[in-house]
Amino acid sequence: MTPPGSALGLSRRARAMPLSATIKVSQAAAALRASGVPVLDFSVGEPDQDTPTHVVAAGARALAEGRTRYAPPAGIPELRAAVAARYREDVGLDFAAEEVAISCGGKQALFNVCQMLLDPGDEVIVPTPHWPTFPEAVRLAGGRPVFVTCRERDGFELRVASIRRALGPRTRALIVNSPNNPTGAVVDADQWLALGRLAQKRGFTLIYDDTYAKLSYGRTSTEVFAALRRTIPGRFVVLGTASKTYCMTGWRIGWTLGPRALAEACAALASHSTQSPATFAQYGALAALTGPQHGVAERAAEYRRRRDLIYGAVVAIRGVSCVEPAGAFYVFPNVKRFLSSRVPTSLALASRLLADQQIASVPGEGFGAPGYLRISFARPLAELEVGADRIRRFLEGL
Ligand code: PLP
Numbered sequence: 516m517t518p519p520g521s522a523l524g525l526s527r528r529a530r531a532m533p534l535s536a537t538i539k540v541s542q543a544a545a546a547l548r549a550s551g552v553p554v555l556d557f558s559v560g561e562p563d564q565d566t567p568t569h570v571v572a573a574g575a576r577a578l579a580e581g582r583t584r585y586a587p588p589a590g591i592p593e594l595r596a597a598v599a600a601r602y603r604e605d606v607g608l609d610f611a612a613e614e615v616a617i618s619c620g621g622k623q624a625l626f627n628v629c630q631m632l633l634d635p636g637d638e639v640i641v642p643t644p645h646w647p648t649f650p651e652a653v654r655l656a657g658g659r660p661v662f663v664t665c666r667e668r669d670g671f672e673l674r675v676a677s678i679r680r681a682l683g684p685r686t687r688a689l690i691v692n693s694p695n696n697p698t699g700a701v702v703d704a705d706q707w708l709a710l711g712r713l714a715q716k717r718g719f720t721l722i723y724d725d726t727y728a729k730l731s732y733g734r735t736s737t738e739v740f741a742a743l744r745r746t747i748p749g750r751f752v753v754l755g756t757a758s759k760t761y762c763m764t765g766w767r768i769g770w771t772l773g774p775r776a777l778a779e780a781c782a783a784l785a786s787h788s789t790q791s792p793a794t795f796a797q798y799g800a801l802a803a804l805t806g807p808q809h810g811v812a813e814r815a816a817e818y819r820r821r822r823d824l825i826y827g828a829v830v831a832i833r834g835v836s837c838v839e840p841a842g843a844f845y846v847f848p849n850v851k852r853f854l855s856s857r858v859p860t861s862l863a864l865a866s867r868l869l870a871d872q873q874i875a876s877v878p879g880e881g882f883g884a885p886g887y888l889r890i891s892f893a894r895p896l897a898e899l900e901v902g903a904d905r906i907r908r909f910l911e912g913l
Contacts, residue, residue, distance in 0.1 A: 528655065535647050535881075540865070544875035555902045557890045558875040559844075560696065561912040562762040566799070567810055570761060573802030586791040589782035590617025590770070594797045598755070598770045602798050608744060610656050610772045616781040617800075619792045621726050621756030622648060624781075627781070628752060628771055629656035631780035632671070632720060637687040641673040642673050644847065644884035646696045646724075658687065662883060667849060670838050671698035676708040689714070692724040694731055697847045697882045697889040699822075699840020700865040704736035711746040720750045727843035729760045729811050732819045749774050759844075760811055761803040767792050768800040818828035821892040821899055828903035832910055844893040847879070851886040853913045861886050864913075872905040 635657035752773035879887030
């Protein structure tokens with residue numbers, strides 16, 4: 516049989532591009548739910564709370580005031596300045612507004628940065644377990660992801676020595692996501708500084724994805740970022756997003772902070788692709804960044820309660836091991852003990868969990884870490900309680 520799409524002649528790039536593993540699972544869960552099955556969806560990587568009302572009001576006001584025209588490809592100047600000001604106030608990072616490029620979410624920030632930094636064959640180090648989009652964005656730009664494993668027995672923490680071993684003549688960048696999706700591991704201040712020194716010495720760019728920075732449950736040593744920027748001013752790039760911090764996943768607002776030449780290159784790329792995120796959405800993000808911030812801490816406190824519940828429930832299951840997440844909103848239990856000839860992979864286990872217990876989770880395969888499941892705790896406590904009980908029953912019955 517001729518494979519679908521072959522008459523159309525899809526590009527090699529298209530043929531090599533899988534749909535995001537996380538999106539695949541949530542689509543399967545949504546289809547089940549639409550057919551009337553009461554699925555508990557722990558696959559989703561988005562806050563369950565609504566966008567704060569003052570942000571919605573700002574977006575609506577922008578529309579009512581006729582802010583419905585093209586915005587500049589680097590974003591509206593007020594928002595670029597607000598992003599710079601927020602990082603200055605929160606972590607002492609001193610970027611000028613001209614060093615900020617606004618994008619359609621953190622995903623496009625990553626995509627644009629990879630397109631603008633990489634030449635064919637350039638290598639980018641991606642610590643594993645990793646968010647599925649990192650290697651795809653590197654490959655789409657013609658680069659080659661080089662995976663470095665962070666081990667469960669090290670708390671999934673990134674070891675600078677293993678990064679050093681992975682460096683080669685084509686290494687162009689290292690992507691660090693802290694707190695990490697899916698493990699919740701956080702890079703500590705000493706490791707950040709060592710990474711900065713390594714980047715300076717070996718001449719690669721340090722790309723910091725700070726999507727979950729406002730969801731940290733332990734000590735945060737934010738002053739380290741100002742020090743890093745001083746060490747590698749031309750090689751330090753921050754990718755951020757309004758999605759998780761401000762419950763704005765559908766607004767599609769993200770940003771890149773980095774050397775001015777990179778911000779300009781990202782804007783040039785946007786000028787030939789998306790132009791910019793929707794203009795009114797940028798005004799919403801402006802309200803989020805410049806308005807009251809207490810909601811951010813309140814939501815983090817709520818996530819912490821949820822983390823405590825689900826982490827406690829998961830490690831209480833005999834045969835499961837799990838690193839306590841220090842940030843983000845996922846637990847990443849090891850389920851290798853439950854694999855067998857009947858359920859040979861975590862992918863098969865996640866499918867069975869969905870079919871038997873109506874629980875959607877994401878198998879570790881999507882994060883380059885087979886044998887694990889990612890369970891999102893961006894869900895209400897009551898739902899997590901019911902879900903944890905069903906997961907326990909399911910695993911004990913295997
Ligand atoms: N980076 C990480 C690690 C993520 O988990 C996500 C979303 O799941 C993003 C970036 C991008 O999010 P968005 O495109 O909604 O800003």
